[in-house]
Amino acid sequence: MPELPEVETIRRGLEREVVGKRIKTVQVTGTRTIRRQTKKVFITKLEGAKVTHVERRGKYLVLKLDTGELLVIHLRMSGQLLRAQAKDAVVKHTHVVFTFTQGGQLRFVDPRTFGELFVTAPDELTKEITELADLGMDPVDEPISWVKFREKLLSRTTKLKPLLMDQSFLAGLGNIYSDEILWEAGLRHDRVPQTLSTMEIRRLYRAIVEVLHEAVKHRGSTLADEGYVDLHGRPGEFQLLHQAYDREGQACRRCRTQIVREKVGQRSTFYCPNCQI
DNA sequence: ACGCCCGCCTGTAAGC
């Protein structure tokens, strides 16, 4: 479900709501959510620890603990982190509940159970998650250098959409935002970097930065299934500004041509067949 | 070394 803007929104929520708090107890009820270590080890490493920082690495959330270890969270397709009070009803598919010494809880809810949590030492992180060992530039965290972007783009032969979704090229993009970026740039998903003019590369570069900043500003995209909500259960608003994703049959806001939907490597791809070239 | 395709799950919506 969540891509960079959604994970970043959650990260900011955690920064306000969870950093500085000490974990009193951890309850693990899910059977698949903790899979890199035993539940017992997971719980032991967390109880009594204080959360001191929250970082995002691509779509991963990394919470630093005062024990020196890291709590790593990936929401995958349907994971949610929700702030709650102990008295609040526990919704279906709640797999992990953290209770803080100051009161209040953080709950991990995940119907499809693809998401996971684990605790690891900082120097083990990239061994545990090889994707993080070779993570691309972060388009929101650090301003991307135009020279580096161009160089890196031209070194790849992959088509633009799979390239944008490749976490070793850029960190944090998925199916929604790659379609939105390509619409904004006026480029087709199957273009190959070597065929792009300097102007087209510039448009792509600008689209990446602009679309993601706007999406973060509007706290991410919540689709009809409401799979993504922030820590407070609030939906995002960027879906109202989508130009391509989930707009099949609707008029392109640039040229009025109907947006088409096409399967590209099993993923739905939305684009304007007229003004994306 | 790369691209393609499946599997991992549950829930919802569309199709018959």
Add this chain to the structure above:
DNA sequence: TGCTTACAGGCGGGCG
């Protein structure tokens, strides 16, 4: 109405 099928924000692994 009810059953069946397709599909959903991600990622790793196995295949050719």
